[in-house]
Amino acid sequence: MSKHANQAILLLVLANLLASFSDVSLKVLNGEVPTFQYVFIRQVLSVLLLFPVWIRLPRQTRMDGCGSIAFLRAQFILGGSACAMVAITHLTLATANAMFYVGPILMIPLAMTLLKERPTKDKVIATLIGFSGVVVVLRPEHFHWAAIAGLGSALAMGVSNILVKRLPAEQHIVSTLFWTGVMTLPVALILAVQQWQPLNSSSSDG
Numbered sequence: 001m002s003k004h005a006n007q008a009i010l011l012l013v014l015a016n017l018l019a020s021f022s023d024v025s026l027k028v029l030n031g032e033v034p035t036f037q038y039v040f041i042r043q044v045l046s047v048l049l050l051f052p053v054w055i056r057l058p059r060q061t062r063m064d065g066c067g068s069i070a071f072l073r074a075q076f077i078l079g080g081s082a083c084a085m086v087a088i089t090h091l092t093l094a095t096a097n098a099m100f101y102v103g104p105i106l107m108i109p110l111a112m113t114l115l116k117e118r119p120t121k122d123k124v125i126a127t128l129i130g131f132s133g134v135v136v137v138l139r140p141e142h143f144h145w146a147a148i149a150g151l152g153s154a155l156a157m158g159v160s161n162i163l164v165k166r167l168p169a170e171q172h173i174v175s176t177l178f179w180t181g182v183m184t185l186p187v188a189l190i191l192a193v194q195q196w197q198p199l200n201s202s203s204s205d206g
C-alpha cells in the first residue's frame with residue numbers, strides 16, 4: 001500500500017474520531033440550542049480556524065473554490081448538518097450513526113445517476129449487504145420519525161461527496177473548505193436568527 005494511501009486511511013480514522021466527539025457533544029446539548037443556531041456557530045468557528053491558513057495561500061489559489069458547484073455543495077452540507085443534529089438529538093447514538101452510514105451506501109446509486117459511473121458487480125453486492133446491515137440495526141418495527149432526518153443527512157452528505165468530483169482537481173483543499181464554510185453562513189444565519197437564544201453555561205449542564 002502506498003504512502004499516500006496510508007495517510008488517507010489515517011486521516012479518515014482521525015476524521016471519524018473527531019466526528020464521534022462532535023456527536024457526543026450534540027447529545028449532551030440535548031436539543032437545548034436551536035438547530036440552525038448551533039450549525040451557524042459551528043460553521044463560523046470552522047471559517048475562523050481555516051482563515052489563518054487560507055490567507056497565506058497565493059492570491060489566485062485563495063479565490064479557488066467559490067464557484068457555483070461549491071455553493072451548491074455548501075447548501076447540501078448545511079442541510080445535512082441540520083438533519084444530523086436532529087437525528088442525534090432524538091435517536092440513540094448507535095441508531096443515528098447507523099443512519100449516517102447510509103451516506104456512503106447511497107454514493108453508488110448517486111454516482112450512477114449524477115456521474116454516469118457503472119459500478120462493478122462486487123460494489124453493488126457490497127452496497128446491498130451494507131444496506132441490509134443498516135436495516136437490521138434500525139429495526140423498522142421501532143421506527144422513529146427522527147430517522148427520516150438521519151436519512152436526509154446521509155443523502156445530503158452523499159450528494160456533497162459526489163459534487164467533489166465536479167470540482168477542479170488542482171483546487172487547493174484549504175480553499176475548498178474555507179469557501180464551503182463561508183457559503184453556508186448566509187442561509188444558516190437567516191434560519192438561525194428566527195429562533196436565536198442566548199447561550200450560557202447551563203445549556204450544557206442538562
